[in-house]
Structure formats: C-alpha cells, structure tokens
Amino acid sequence: MLTAKKISKSYTQKRRKILDSLEITIDEGEFVAVMGESGSGKSTLLAVLAGILSPDEGEVLFEGEDLYSLSDEKLADVHRNKIGYVPQSNFFLKNYTILENIVEAFLSSKEKTEEELTEKAKSYLTDLGISDLADRFPHELSGGELKRAAIVRALLSSPVLLIADEPTTGLDSNTGNIILSYLSGYAKSGNSVLVATHDDHVKEYADWIVDIRKDLE
Amino acid sequence: MNLQRRKSILKDIRRHGFFNACLLATIVLLSVMLLSGTVVSTSLRKGMKNMQQRLGADIMLVPKGSKEKAENMLLEGSRSTFYFDDSVYEKVESINGISQVTSQCFLKSLSADCCSSEVEIVFFDPETDFVVAPWIETEYKSGLSGDAVIVGSDISSEDGTIKLFGQDYPVVSKMARTGTALDSSVYFSSEAKDGLLKNAEEKGSFLTEDQKKSGVLSSIFINVKEGHAVDDVIEDAHKSIGDIFDVVYPKKLHASLAGSLVKITGVVNVISISLGAFLVAILLIINSIIMRSRKHEVALLRVLGHTKKRLVGKLVTEMGLICLAGSFSGCTLGALVVIPFGRYIGMSLNMPYLGPGFYGTVLTVALIISSVFLIVFLASIFFIIHTTNIEPYLALRREE
Numbered sequence: 001m002l003t004a005k006k007i008s009k010s011y012t013q014k015r016r017k018i019l020d021s022l023e024i025t026i027d028e029g030e031f032v033a034v035m036g037e038s039g040s041g042k043s044t045l046l047a048v049l050a051g052i053l054s055p056d057e058g059e060v061l062f063e064g065e066d067l068y069s070l071s072d073e074k075l076a077d078v079h080r081n082k083i084g085y086v087p088q089s090n091f092f093l094k095n096y097t098i099l100e101n102i103v104e105a106f107l108s109s110k111e112k113t114e115e116e117l118t119e120k121a122k123s124y125l126t127d128l129g130i131s132d133l134a135d136r137f138p139h140e141l142s143g144g145e146l147k148r149a150a151i152v153r154a155l156l157s158s159p160v161l162l163i164a165d166e167p168t169t170g171l172d173s174n175t176g177n178i179i180l181s182y183l184s185g186y187a188k189s190g191n192s193v194l195v196a197t198h199d200d201h202v203k204e205y206a207d208w209i210v211d212i213r214k215d216l217e
Numbered sequence: 218m219n220l221q222r223r224k225s226i227l228k229d230i231r232r233h234g235f236f237n238a239c240l241l242a243t244i245v246l247l248s249v250m251l252l253s254g255t256v257v258s259t260s261l262r263k264g265m266k267n268m269q270q271r272l273g274a275d276i277m278l279v280p281k282g283s284k285e286k287a288e289n290m291l292l293e294g295s296r297s298t299f300y301f302d303d304s305v306y307e308k309v310e311s312i313n314g315i316s317q318v319t320s321q322c323f324l325k326s327l328s329a330d331c332c333s334s335e336v337e338i339v340f341f342d343p344e345t346d347f348v349v350a351p352w353i354e355t356e357y358k359s360g361l362s363g364d365a366v367i368v369g370s371d372i373s374s375e376d377g378t379i380k381l382f383g384q385d386y387p388v389v390s391k392m393a394r395t396g397t398a399l400d401s402s403v404y405f406s407s408e409a410k411d412g413l414l415k416n417a418e419e420k421g422s423f424l425t426e427d428q429k430k431s432g433v434l435s436s437i438f439i440n441v442k443e444g445h446a447v448d449d450v451i452e453d454a455h456k457s458i459g460d461i462f463d464v465v466y467p468k469k470l471h472a473s474l475a476g477s478l479v480k481i482t483g484v485v486n487v488i489s490i491s492l493g494a495f496l497v498a499i500l501l502i503i504n505s506i507i508m509r510s511r512k513h514e515v516a517l518l519r520v521l522g523h524t525k526k527r528l529v530g531k532l533v534t535e536m537g538l539i540c541l542a543g544s545f546s547g548c549t550l551g552a553l554v555v556i557p558f559g560r561y562i563g564m565s566l567n568m569p570y571l572g573p574g575f576y577g578t579v580l581t582v583a584l585i586i587s588s589v590f591l592i593v594f595l596a597s598i599f600f601i602i603h604t605t606n607i608e609p610y611l612a613l614r615r616e617e
Contacts, residue, residue, distance in 0.1 A: 047610035052520055054608060072525050080522025087520070087613045091513050095232045105521040107225055157522065 001192055002026045002049060002161060007058035009044055018044045019055070024210065026161070031187035032194045033202040036212030042196035043088060043165050045212065049194065050085045050163045051075055062161070080106075084154035086164035090146035092138035099125075099134040102153045117156065124152040128182055144175035151179065161192045168199045180205045230535055236507045240536075241543045243503060244589060247496045248547020251585045253555045254489035256573060258482045259581070260559060264569030265478050268292075268471055274317075274348060274438035275447055277465040278309065278454065284463035287436060290323075291467055292474070292569055298323050298425075300433040305458050309437050312453045314445030319345040322410065323435040336372065337402040338381075340410045348438050349404055352392045361406040365389045371400040379403060381413070382420040394571065474568060481566060500596040508532075508600035515604050516612035525605045532601045536593060544589040548582045 002025070009019040018041040026032050026049075034042045047053035049060055051067035059066040062083070067075060079085070092101045102121045107114055125131040128148040133141055141149065147167055154162060164183065168176035176199055184205040187193040195202065203209060230237055268291075279287040283299035290297050306320050324338035341349050343361045353367060361367070367390045368374055374388040381403070394400055405413060411431050418429075427433060441447050451464055515528055523531075555562070556572055563570025573581055604612075 043614070044610075050520075050610075052516075052608060052613075053610035076519070076522050076524040076527075078522075079520060085520045087517070089613065091517055091613070093232060093514065096228075104225065104228075105518055105523070153521070 001028050001063065003061045004049055005059050005061065007045075007048055007055045007060065009041075009048060009053070009055045019048065021058070024049070026192050026194060028160070028192055029187055029190050030192050030207045031184050031205055032192070032208055032210065033206035034194065034196040034210045034212055035198070035202070038198075040212045042212055046085075046163050046165050046194065046196050050083055051078060052085065081157055082160050084157060084159035084162045086147075086150050086154045086162070086167055088165040088169070090138075090143065090150055092146065092149070094138060097135050097137055098130075098141065098149050101138065102149065102156060105153070106156060121152060121156055124155050125149070128152060129178060144171040144179075147171065148175075148179060151182070155186070159191070161194065162186060164193070164195045166197055167195055168197055168201070173201065176201060226531060226535055226538065229531075230538060233507060233510070236503060236510065237539055240500070240503050240507065241539050241546075243496055243499050244540055244543025244593060245547040245550065247493065247500070247592065248544045248585055248589050249551040249554070250489060250492050250496065251588060252548050252551030252581065254485055255581055255585065256551070256555045256559075256578075257562060258485050260570050260572045261478055261482060261563070261566070261568050263573075264563060264571035265471070265475060267571050268474075268569045274467050275441045276439045276451065277467055278305075278437040278439065278462045279435070279465060281461050281463055284465055287463070287465045288470060291465065291470060298427075299435055300427045300430070301435075301461060303432045303434045305461070306434055306437055308457045309439065309454055312450060312457060314442050314450045314453070315439055316442040317345070317347050317440035318437060319347060320407075320434045320437045321348070322407065322433060324413075335401070336369075336381075338413070339402050339404050340407045341404055342407050347440065349392075353390050361389065363406065363409050363412065365406070367392060367404040369400040369402040370394040372403065382416045384416055394574070478568060481568065497592060497596060500593060504536075504597040504600045508597075508604045512604055512607065512612045516607065516609040519605075519609045520613075528605045529601055532605075533594070533598070536597050536601075537590070540590055540593045541586070544586040547589070548585050551585075552578060552582065 004022060004024045007019050007022040007024075008017055010017040022045065024045075034045060036042050044053065048055050051060065051062070051070075054068050060068060062078065067078065070078065092098070093104065096104060099118065099121055102125075103114065103117045106112065106117050112120075122131060122134060125134055128151060130141075130145050130148050130152075133145055133149070138146060151162075151164065151167065154164070162183065167179050167183070171179070180195075180199075180202055183193045183195065187207070195206075277287060277291075280299045280301040283297070286297035286299060300322070303320070306318075309315070310318050319342055322340040324340070339349075349367065364384075364386050366379060366386045366388055368379060368388050369392050371394075372379065372388075372391075374391075378385040378387055380386075386403075386405075392400070392402075392404075414429060414431070439450065441450050447466075454462070511532075515532075518528060519525070556578065559570055559572035
C-alpha cells in the first residue's frame with residue numbers, strides 16, 4: 001500500500017539529517033508502530049509518509065504513485081479519501097463544538113451531506129467512548145478526550161491508511177489502551193495504521209515495530 | 218457556492234471576530250477617507266471649472282463698498298443686496314471699448330411657497346444678457362415675457378409655475394446646478410420688477426426704500442472689446458460716472474482661486490495619501506496577524522483534503538465579504554458626512570463647490586468600492602498565498 005524509498009530529510013536550522021535514506025513498506029491491514037526517543041525523527045517520518053512534508057530525497061509511493069509528484073488536487077483527494085492524519089497537537093477551532101469541528105472540514109466538499117457526515121461522526125464518537133461530548137466545546141475536554149476527537153476527525157473519511165502522531169502521549173494508561181485497541185481494530189478491518197509513540201503498551205497491539213534509532217539510522 | 222460553504226465562510230468570519238472587526242474598521246476608515254477626499258477635491262475642481270465656464274464678464278461694476286459682497290456672491294452665491302441708480306447703466310454703455318454690457322438687480326431673499334428655504338429674486342435684461350444665458354439648461358423659445366421666470370436648479374416647479382406673494386408665475390426654463398445659493402434663485406425680466414414689487418407690497422412683504430425704487434441696479438457686467446485694455450475702460454467709467462463704484466474682476470478672481478485650489482487639493486492629496494498609506498500599513502499588519510493566527514487551521518484543512526486553490530478561494534471570499542461590508546459602510550458614512558455638508562465645506566474654504574449629483578455619487582461610490590477591493594486584495598493576497606503554501610506539517614509543528 002505504501003512504500004518509502006531512500007527518504008532523506010533535514011531541517012535547515014539543524015543541519016544534520018533527521019531521516020537518512022530510509023526505506024519502509026506498509027501493507028494492507030498492518031498496525032505499525034514507530035518508536036524512538038524525542039527528536040529521533042518519528043514525527044518527521046510520519047509527516048513525510050502522510051504526504052504533508054516533502055522529503056529532500058527519495059519518494060513515497062502510495063498505491064503505486066509518488067505522493068510528492070501528484071498535483072495539489074490529486075494530493076488533496078488522497079488526503080480527503082485515503083490517508084487520515086492525527087497531528088501530535090490537539091488543534092480544534094475554539095468556537096465550534098466537537099461535532100462541528102469534526103464535520104466542518106468536510107462540509108464544503110460535495111461528496112457527502114451534513115447529515116451523513118454527522119451520523120458517521122457520532123458513530124465514531126460512540127466507538128471511542130466520547131459520544132456525550134459531541135456538543136461540548138474544545139476547552140471543556142481533557143487531553144485524552146481531545147485526542148480521541150482528533151482520531152474521529154481523521155477517521156471521518158474512512159481512510160485506508162491512518163497515521164497518528166503520539167496518539168497516547170500524556171494520557172493515562174486506560175485512555176491509551178482504549179485508543180490503541182480501537183486503532184488495532186481499525187487495522188484488523190483491512191486498513192493500515194501507523195503510529196509514532198513512546199508508549200511501550202503499543203507493542204501489545206502492533207504487528208511490527210520500527211525502532212527509528214536502531215532500524216533507520 | 219453551496220449553502221454549506223457559505224455558512225462555513227460566515228462562521229469563520231465570526232470566529233476571528235476581533236481581528237476581522239479591526240480589519241472592518243480599517244476598511245471603513247479607508248473608504249471614508251477615499252470617498253471624502255475624492256468628493257471634496259472633485260467638487261472643488263468641478264466648481265472651479267463650472268465657474269470658469271460661466272463667468273462670462275471681464276469686469277463687474279458694483280456700488281462703492283460692495284466689492285466683498287459681490288465677490289462672495291460670485292464665489293458662493295451668497296445673497297446680498299446693493300444698489301445704484303440705473304442712470305449709470307446708460308453712461309457705461311456709451312464707454313468706448315465695450316463689446317457687451319448688461320445689468321442685474323438683486324432683490325432680498327423672500328419666503329416662497331415653492332421652497333423650504335428663502336429664494337433670491339434677480340431681475341435681468343434678456344435682451345442684453347450674456348451672464349445668465351450660459352447657465353440656462355433648458356432652452357426657452359417664447360422669450361421672457363412680463364411674468365415668466367427662469368428658476369435655479371433647486372427650485373421645484375412640477376406644474377410649470379412658481380408661487381410668489383400668492384401669485385403663480387410660469388416657469389419657462391431652469392438653470393444648471395451651480396452648487397451655490399444661486400440654485401435657489403428666481404430670475405425675472407427687468408420689465409417684471411414694478412409689478413412684482415407692487416404685488417409684494419400688497420401682500421405685506423417688507424421691502425427697504427432702495428428695493429422699492431424702480432430705477433435701481435445692483436451690478437453691471439462688462440465684456441471688453443478685443444484690443445482694448447480693461448484698465449482703460451475702468452478709467453473711462455470713472456471719468457463718466459465718478460467714483461461711485463467698485464470693480465470686481467470675475468476672471469482674475471477665478472485665476473486667484475485656481476491657485477488656491479491647487480494648494481487646497483494639494484493639501485487634500487497629501488493628507489489622503491499619508492492617511493491612505495498609514496491605513497494600508499495597518500491593513501498589512503492586520504492581514505499578517507490574521508493569517509499567522511490561521512496558519513494552523515489552514516494546515517489542518519490541507520491535511521483533511523482541502524486544495525490550496527480552495528483555501529485561497531475561501532480566504533479571499535472571507536476577505537471580500539468583510540471588504541464589501543466595510544467599503545459600503547465607509548462610503549455610506551463618508552457620503553452622509555461630505556455630501557449634505559458640501560456647501561458648508563465650499564463656504565469654509567471660500568471656494569466654489571459643486572458636489573456630485575445622484576449618478577455622480579453612485580459612480581464615485583462604485584469607484585471607491587472597487588479601489589478598496591483592489592487595495593485590500595493586494596494587501597492580503599501575499600499572506601494568503603504564503604500561508605497556504607507552507608508545508609502542513611511545518612505549520613502544525615510551529616504551533617506545538
């Protein structure tokens with residue numbers, strides 16, 4: 001499904017290469033965890049694989065096409081329908097309820113009606129145990145609740161590949177397990193899941209683990 | 218644009234309420250400034266051009282001590298009465314070097330049934346006139362018989378008559394707009410003077426002894442023959458009628474005013490450009506702050522599948538709606554301040570001021586709204602394109 005070939009990336013202010021000739025392949029139905037210390041390049045790797053940070057060298061083939069060779073329209077189409085991304089920070093629009101935050105980005109597309117999107121969002125919120133928070137505002141939710149809402153937002157387009165950056169960081173182990181268990185189930189249903197985490201619990205759910213220091217550097 | 222998209226854009230405008238309110242206020246100020254500056258400078262220029270076109274006389278003789286009043290009357294159309302004996306006219310007429318001469322007599326302002334404000338009554342000689350004729354907008358063919366009148370542009374005469382001292386007078390023509398008090402003047406033939414005065418007295422209207430006299434004039438307008446010196450004509454007039462008059466030079470007055478106009482419009486332009494530049498700088502700062510505050514949101518929307526083009530369209534539309542509201546409000550506010558008080562602006566600057574009519578106002582407002590759109594677009598497009606071009610991950614990470 002997704003193959004990264006000889007990916008290299010460095011930030012101008014740091015000079016050293018964060019990613020150096022990295023190669024990785026993720027198949028359908030796999031739950032892959034990327035582990036490593038802070039600053040090791042986990043988030044950068046996920047961003048490059050998600051198509052939201054262009055590498056200095058190499059290519060990222062998604063369903064046979066290099067994400068970074070696609071036109072803006074085609075890349076947007078991939079993000080809208082095939083790759084879901086959960087950023088590390090919980091960004092939500094302040095004056096919108098959680099449900100509005102989840103649905104809002106997809107409203108202007110003609111692909112689904114507001115009713116369809118709302119129904120689907122409520123179903124995911126129920127699955128992740130936060131259906132009662134749909135009408136609350138972001139500042140009323142805890143970090144774990146916001147993280148789950150961010151996952152629902154990424155899932156709303158039913159992506160075949162879900163990429164989540166630190167989905168359990170800063171959460172209690174119970175909430176972390178709820179999230180990891182859900183993501184594992186999502187992978188088992190035929191989709192792929194890629195997470196970056198410090199959380200050792202992920203080992204219980206992941207099909208395989210990339211230790212970014214050992215395996216990639 | 219579908220309904221959901223429209224709702225989403227309006228929600229976004231509300232969400233960034235504070236900064237958008239600042240943006241709106243700046244656009245309102247910019248529009249007020251542009252509209253007022255344009256209307257004032259255009260009206261002054263138009264007033265001056267109008268005056269230049271219509272001030273046909275080389276010199277105007279008025280009774281001694283009335284020079285200032287006469288100049289004010291020419292510039293602002295302010296109402297004044299001053300008289301000398303009409304025997305003066307015959308003497309002036311016979312002076313060598315005069316190509317055209319005509320006289321006018323001004324009667325005090327009177328309340329009339331036609332108008333909310335007082336009207337000025339002017340008697341003139343249609344046979345010799347070359348001063349009123351250039352102002353006449355609608356030609357009249359039947360001549361100005363005894364009781365017929367020509368009215369200023371502000372005087373309404375829907376049924377073709379005007380009622381003065383309880384009597385209806387037929388209106389045969391209307392004057393072009395001057396932007397001065399002359400717009401509410403009524404012009405009678407000199408022949409009608411005795412009848413009108415009699416009628417006024419019968420109705421109990423107060424008239425001074427000078428006004429009651431039939432053989433008086435207020436001013437004599439003279440055009441000098443080509444090849445003759447104006448000063449020679451004035452000298453001959455002194456010899457002929459004595460030192461009983463002052464001389465007003467309408468064309469010199471215009472030249473001096475034109476110099477003042479250059480200075481005034483220069484000041485207006487400098488103030489407008491400085492204030493405009495300041496407001497554009499504020500616009501740039503506000504746009505920069507708005508887009509910086511929306512960097513994360515834009516990045517997230519790209520992650521969720523919005524194209525750059527669509528995001529640029531959304532942000533430009535939001536900016537356009539704010540701009541439309543701001544420029545429209547600003548123009549309305551500016552028009553409410555500048556247009557009704559146009560005459561006072563002209564008077565305070567001591568300049569002829571001919572404000573825009575309805576179509577002129579609509580055209581000016583359309584021009585200002587378009588200009589403000591262009592300014593706001595240019596002041597925001599760089600920030601919008603820059604923000605939508607940042608790689609989503611970098612924008613998201615900077616917010617962390």
